[in-house]
Amino acid sequence: MSLSMVFAAPTMGRPPSSESVRAAFCGCPVIRYPHRDALRQALDAPDTARPRIVVHLGRVTFMDSRGIDIFIAAHRATTEAGGWLRLAAPTAPVMRTLQIVGADAVIDCRETLRQALSD
Numbered sequence: 001m002s003l004s005m006v007f008a009a010p011t012m013g014r015p016p017s018s019e020s021v022r023a024a025f026c027g028c029p030v031i032r033y034p035h036r037d038a039l040r041q042a043l044d045a046p047d048t049a050r051p052r053i054v055v056h057l058g059r060v061t062f063m064d065s066r067g068i069d070i071f072i073a074a075h076r077a078t079t080e081a082g083g084w085l086r087l088a089a090p091t092a093p094v095m096r097t098l099q100i101v102g103a104d105a106v107i108d109c110r111e112t113l114r115q116a117l118s119d
Contacts, residue, residue: 030062051083063097075107
């Protein structure tokens with residue numbers, strides 16, 4: 001799985017700070033069981049107060065239940081720490097999968113990366 005590693009990106013219009021957003025870009029067209037460790041590691045923010053994470057899914061055309069489980073676990077962890085997780089630009093097949101299982105009602109999904117990085 002090609003996952004462009006996480007980097008700090010300021011929220012739109014603000015300088016970098018402790019409130020920076022961590023962003024990950026999934027370069028692989030599928031998120032499934034063999035990719036779980038790379039995805040879990042990219043979403044892990046154990047030493048971050050109020051973690052804010054954006055995952056760009058614009059190239060992902062398939063995601064299995066393991067990917068959904070990892071995103072839900074990351075959402076819970078970031079929320080418990082006072083932060084958030086957002087999914088940016090999910091493709092139609094991925095969005096449909098998220099809708100079928102109801103994950104879109106739990107995890108904030110934005111149409112574009114710009115929207116996901118904005119407050």
